[in-house]
Each structure stands twice: as structure tokens, then as C-alpha cells.
Amino acid sequence: MKNYEIVIIGAGPAGSMAAQAAAAAGKKTALIERNEKPSMPVRCGEGIGRKGLATTLEPQKQWIKSGITRARMISPSGIKVEIGNVDQSWILDRQTMDFDLVKQAVKAGADFFPSTTIVSAQKKTNGLYHCIGQDKEFTANCLILADGVESRIARCFGWDTALKLSDIETCAFARVTSPLIDQECCSFYTGGQVAPGGYAWIFPRGGAQANVGLGVIGSKCKAGLPKELLTRFIELRFPNSEVSHLHCGGVPVGRWIRPLVKEGVMLAGDAARQVNAINGAGIAYSLYAGKLAGETAAKALNKGTINHKILLKYQKQWAKNFGKQQDRSFALKEFIMNVGDGFLDRIANSLARENPEKISYLRVFTRTFATKPTLLLKAFKLFK
Amino acid sequence: MNLLKNKRKNLTKKNQRIKIDFSNCDRCGTCVSVCGADVITLAAQLHIDNKKCVLCQKCVTVCPFGALAAVEEEFI
Numbered sequence: 001m002k003n004y005e006i007v008i009i010g011a012g013p014a015g016s017m018a019a020q021a022a023a024a025a026g027k028k029t030a031l032i033e034r035n036e037k038p039s040m041p042v043r044c045g046e047g048i049g050r051k052g053l054a055t056t057l058e059p060q061k062q063w064i065k066s067g068i069t070r071a072r073m074i075s076p077s078g079i080k081v082e083i084g085n086v087d088q089s090w091i092l093d094r095q096t097m098d099f100d101l102v103k104q105a106v107k108a109g110a111d112f113f114p115s116t117t118i119v120s121a122q123k124k125t126n127g128l129y130h131c132i133g134q135d136k137e138f139t140a141n142c143l144i145l146a147d148g149v150e151s152r153i154a155r156c157f158g159w160d161t162a163l164k165l166s167d168i169e170t171c172a173f174a175r176v177t178s179p180l181i182d183q184e185c186c187s188f189y190t191g192g193q194v195a196p197g198g199y200a201w202i203f204p205r206g207g208a209q210a211n212v213g214l215g216v217i218g219s220k221c222k223a224g225l226p227k228e229l230l231t232r233f234i235e236l237r238f239p240n241s242e243v244s245h246l247h248c249g250g251v252p253v254g255r256w257i258r259p260l261v262k263e264g265v266m267l268a269g270d271a272a273r274q275v276n277a278i279n280g281a282g283i284a285y286s287l288y289a290g291k292l293a294g295e296t297a298a299k300a301l302n303k304g305t306i307n308h309k310i311l312l313k314y315q316k317q318w319a320k321n322f323g324k325q326q327d328r329s330f331a332l333k334e335f336i337m338n339v340g341d342g343f344l345d346r347i348a349n350s351l352a353r354e355n356p357e358k359i360s361y362l363r364v365f366t367r368t369f370a371t372k373p374t375l376l377l378k379a380f381k382l383f384k
Numbered sequence: 385m386n387l388l389k390n391k392r393k394n395l396t397k398k399n400q401r402i403k404i405d406f407s408n409c410d411r412c413g414t415c416v417s418v419c420g421a422d423v424i425t426l427a428a429q430l431h432i433d434n435k436k437c438v439l440c441q442k443c444v445t446v447c448p449f450g451a452l453a454a455v456e457e458e459f460i
């Protein structure tokens with residue numbers, strides 16, 4: 001039995017940031033990871049905005065594979081909208097970044113347990129949390145669950161984390177090497193033929209390579225469909241290319257889980273469904289939420305007793321800084337799921353005639369709202 | 385005839401289980417995230433507790449690689 005003040009399950013961006021913050025605040029911290037190393041394999045498109053990353057971390061050169069200056073959206077019927085005015089964005093090297101974040105947590109004083117799967121957890125009568133692994137056991141005063149999309153351990157504490165089929169994007173992706181890849185531009189393809197209820201992405205990562213993948217909404221999926229569609233997508237757009245790193249994964253696109261804290265247990269990252277439901281982006285949010293959860297837990301814990309009032313501040317601050325914004329994305333996603341390909345084509349058609357330099361992501365959204373004013377009302381209601 | 389059909393149907397359901405094609409499973413955890421009965425676990429390998437599985441087949445539907453299928457239990 002190993003005893004800790006704070007135990008964190010899952011060493012993705014959320015877990016590693018939580019561990020670093022908790023250990024840096026002087027708490028006896030354990031970071032537990034099922035795999036030998038995090039991000040093995042990387043299950044991510046690796047796209048992030050500079051702002052999103054810099055909110056929580058000082059970006060490091062070795063984490064950045066390439067910089068993006070333009071984006072292109074391709075509507076279901078093939079209308080191209082060039083977006084010349086994108087915020088500074090990067091394609092990351094998640095493997096390097098995720099390893100570095102674990103190293104930083106260890107440097108701050110956290111104990112790292114790789115190749116260790118937590119099977120279940122429970123609260124004992126002495127008030128301590130007991131985490132049961134396959135060959136190791138841990139106790140903790142406070143638990144941070146950062147076990148990613150599966151979010152299984154939360155179920156031990158009464159959270160219902162099983163996702164509805166309409167709240168999961170099921171994805172297949174690969175690294176494609178081809179001279180046909182535009183290295184400065186991220187492309188997004190929509191439409192029922194390409195990716196029902198989701199989109200396909202091409203994120204260039206330098207050296208004639210790109211992350212190419214697609215997501216299908218669970219409610220329109222069938223066994224193996226994402227892989228089939230991806231194979232077709234790659235053959236069509238990059239014939240005779242070299243394909244490596246073919247993997248799959250799930251992105252939660254429901255609302256973030258409420259409450260985020262129950263007694264001494266906190267949820268962070270994909271485990272808490274802290275993802276932008278419209279585009280499936282989660283890296284920046286999991287970094288932010290993980291760090292905030294770790295810091296808050298450390299503040300709330302004093303000589304083995306938890307100050308619950310302090311612990312609850314985690315949810316408040318999350319809601320204020322990102323949670324409300326994610327609620328709006330969720331409302332928008334629910335709407336888009338119910339419009340046909342024709343609606344996306346109409347928006348694309350009206351934007352395609354404009355000057356790309358004047359088109360930003362914001363513009364795409366405002367145009368969407370302008371086309372369907374009731375949606376704006378819905379989104380506004382969430383501001384309250 | 386109808387009665388027979390129904391009987392057969394019940395029998396089939398009762399003897400079905402979810403089979404994992406390990407050569408195709410990528411250990412991504414997508415199936416785990418949708419299982420309402422919480423009977424799928426992922427450690428070194430994926431595992432399904434078929435005794436507690438309610439055969440809703442959500443896991444089969446979402447598997448991006450099609451590594452899961454409902455199959456008839458084999459009798460010896």
C-alpha cells in the first residue's frame with residue numbers, strides 16, 4: 001500500500017499538469033498511468049491555438065512541429081472557403097510534449113507509476129480514498145481523475161459518465177506523407193459522405209507529412225465506419241501516399257460534467273468532458289483544468305483534512321473561464337447535428353465570394369448565426 | 385411458426401456475447417466510454433465481462449476499427 005495526499009489517475013495533459021501543480025505546492029503526489037509512457041500512441045490531431053496553449057504553459061520550441069497561417073473549409077458539395085485570417089496556430093508534437101509534462105511533474109516532486117492500471121476506487125470509513133490497481137494499491141486524501149475519454153473511475157463514485165451515442169465522435173486517423181499536402185494550411189471537410197456528423201481534418205506537420213483523420217458522430221456510426229471512410233478519404237486526396245501511424249480514438253462532445261467535484265474527488269480533462277463540442281479540441285482545456293484542479297486540491301488540503309469550500313472553487317473558476325464558452329459550443333453542435341448538408345453548403349456559398357483575408361473563424365460563426373437567428377438566441381441564453 | 389421464430393429469437397439473444405477481435409483492437413477506449421453497464425475494462429488488453437453485459441451493442445456501433453461484434457455463443 002502506498003500512501004499519498006493527492007493521487008492522480010491518468011498521465012495525459014490534464015493529469016500531468018495536475019500532478020505538477022500539486023507536487024510544486026508541496027503535497028505528496030502520485031501520478032498513475034496505464035501505459036509505459038503517456039501518448040503511446042498519440043491519439044490526436046495535435047492542432048492548438050497559441051493563445052490556448054499559452055493560457056497555461058510557456059510554449060516550448062520542441063513541442064511545435066509547424067505553424068499554421070491559413071485554414072480552408074470544404075463544404076459537403078465541395079465549395080471551398082479560404083480563411084486567411086486565422087489566429088496563430090500550431091501543430092504540436094504531442095509525444096514530446098506529453099513526455100515533457102510527466103518529466104516536469106516528476107521534477108516538481110511527484111512519484112510517477114507507469115504501466116499501472118487502476119481498476120476501481122472507493123472511499124473507506126477512515127475517509128481515505130483507496131485506489132486498487134492490478135498489482136499495486138494506493139491511498140489518498142484527495143483524488144483527481146484524469147483518465148481520459150473512458151472516464152471509468154468516476155463511475156465508482158456515482159458519476160454516470162457513459163456517453164450517449166450523440167455525444168461521442170468516433171475517429172480514425174493517420175500520418176500521411178505526400179507532396180500534395182499544403183504545408184501552410186489546415187483543411188476541414190464536412191458532409192455526410194466524408195464524415196457523418198463530424199468532419200475530416202488535414203493538419204500539416206512539416207516534412208511533406210500531415211495528420212489526416214476524421215470523426216463520425218456515434219449516432220450515425222456503424223462498426224468500423226471511421227476506418228473505412230478514412231481509407232477512402234486518403235486514397236481519393238492523396239493517392240499513392242505513404243500512410244503510417246493508423247490509429248483510432250474517441251472524442252467526447254457532450255456537455256462538461258456537473259458537478260466536477262464530489263467530496264474529495266475531482267474530474268479533469270476528457271474525463272470531465274471538458275472539450276469544445278464543435279471542433280473536438282481538448283488539449284488546451286485539459287491543460288488548464290488539470291493545473292487548476294491540482295492547485296486547488298493543494299490549497300484545500302491541510303494536514304489530511306479537506307476544506308470543501310476551497311475545493312469547489314475549481315468548478316466555479318472553470319465555469320467562468322471556459323465552461324460557459326463550452327456550453328455555447330455544445331448548443332451550436334446540437335444545432336449543426338440537425339441541419340442537413342444543404343445548410344452548410346449555403347453558408348459556404350455565401351462566404352466563398354468574400355475576400356479570404358477578411359474571413360476569420362469568427363466570421364464563419366457570425367454567418368452561421370445570421371443564417372439562423374434562433375440559434376443566436378439559444379447561445380445568448382447560455383451567457384447568463 | 386411464429387411461436388417458433390420467437391423462441392429462436394429469445395434463444396439467440398440469450399446466447400449472444402460480444403466478441404473482441406484482438407488483432408483489430410487499437411486499445412483506444414471508445415467502447416469503454418459508452419458502455420452504460422460498465423462491463424468493459426482496458427488494461428494491457430480489452431476485457432468484456434459478458435456475464436453482466438446487457439447486449440445493447442453501443443460498443444459495437446462506436447468501435448472505429450470494427451473490432452467488436454455480437455456473436456452466437458458456441459456450445460461444446
Ligand SMILES: Cc1cc2nc3c(=O)[nH]c(=O)nc-3n(C[C@H](O)[C@H](O)[C@H](O)COP(=O)(O)OP(=O)(O)OC[C@H]3O[C@@H](n4cnc5c(N)ncnc54)[C@H](O)[C@@H]3O)c2cc1C
Pocket residue numbers: 009010011012013014015032033034035038039043044045046047048116117118119146147148149150153171172173213248249250251268269270271275280281282283284286
Ligand atoms: C482522434 C483525435 C483527434 C484529436 N485532435 C485534437 C486536436 O487536434 N486538438 C485538440 O486540442 N484536441 C484534440 N483531441 C482531443 C485531445 O486529444 C484530448 O482532449 C486530450 O488528450 C485530453 O487530455 P486528458 O489528459 O484529459 O486525457 P488523455 O490524453 O486521454 O489521457 C488520459 C490518460 O489516462 C490513462 N488512463 C486511462 N484509464 C486509466 C486507468 N484506469 N488507470 C491508469 N491510467 C489510465 C490513459 O492511458 C491516458 O494516458 C483529439 C482527440 C482524438 C481522439
Ligand code: SF4
Pocket residue numbers: 248404408409410411412413414415416430446447448449450451452
Ligand atoms: S473501440 Fe474498438 S479499437 Fe477501441 S478499444 Fe474498443 S474494441 Fe478496441
Ligand code: SF4
Pocket residue numbers: 402418419420421422423424432436437438439440441442443444
Ligand atoms: S453490448 Fe452494451 S453492455 Fe455489452 S459491453 Fe457493449 S456497450 Fe457494454
